[in-house]
Amino acid sequence: MIKEYGDKVRFIFKNYPLTSIHPWAEDAAVASECAFQQGNDQFWTMYNGLFSKQSEISKDNVAAKAAEIGEAGGLDVAKLKECLEGKKSLDAVKADESEATALGVNSTPTFFVNGRRLSGAQTYESFKQLIDQELGAKG
Numbered sequence: 001m002i003k004e005y006g007d008k009v010r011f012i013f014k015n016y017p018l019t020s021i022h023p024w025a026e027d028a029a030v031a032s033e034c035a036f037q038q039g040n041d042q043f044w045t046m047y048n049g050l051f052s053k054q055s056e057i058s059k060d061n062v063a064a065k066a067a068e069i070g071e072a073g074g075l076d077v078a079k080l081k082e083c084l085e086g087k088k089s090l091d092a093v094k095a096d097e098s099e100a101t102a103l104g105v106n107s108t109p110t111f112f113v114n115g116r117r118l119s120g121a122q123t124y125e126s127f128k129q130l131i132d133q134e135l136g137a138k139g
Helices: 002-008 025-036 040-052 062-072 077-085 090-102 124-138
Strands: 110-113 116-119
Touching: 002 124, 025 040, 025 062, 025 077, 025 090, 040 062, 062 077, 110 124, 116 124
Parallel strands: none
Antiparallel strands: 110 116
């Protein structure tokens, strides 16, 4: 969508770890936010790494796996580990959760396009149709 619409759209990611289903989800969100402290690209490196390795991750090894992903992705691993150990990004994760709860989010993924909620995985065409409607309404 960014490639197609350029500065007409913004993509903003918020954490909503479903800890009742995924016991290490909050730790993974904390790791992603710790990576974000090093930059947007570093966030996506961590996010994608955790997602792709989720079958290997447990509550007991999430910090070690995050460090591996960080090292492979060129992050400052010492800073990452310090942030993880101190849960220095937990407040940011909790703020995202609170915002999502206030908006009635109860599943992932959930998307908002100008306040219109789309729950669950969506096709490119679904997003395009809604974005075109919203841009046309502003026309």
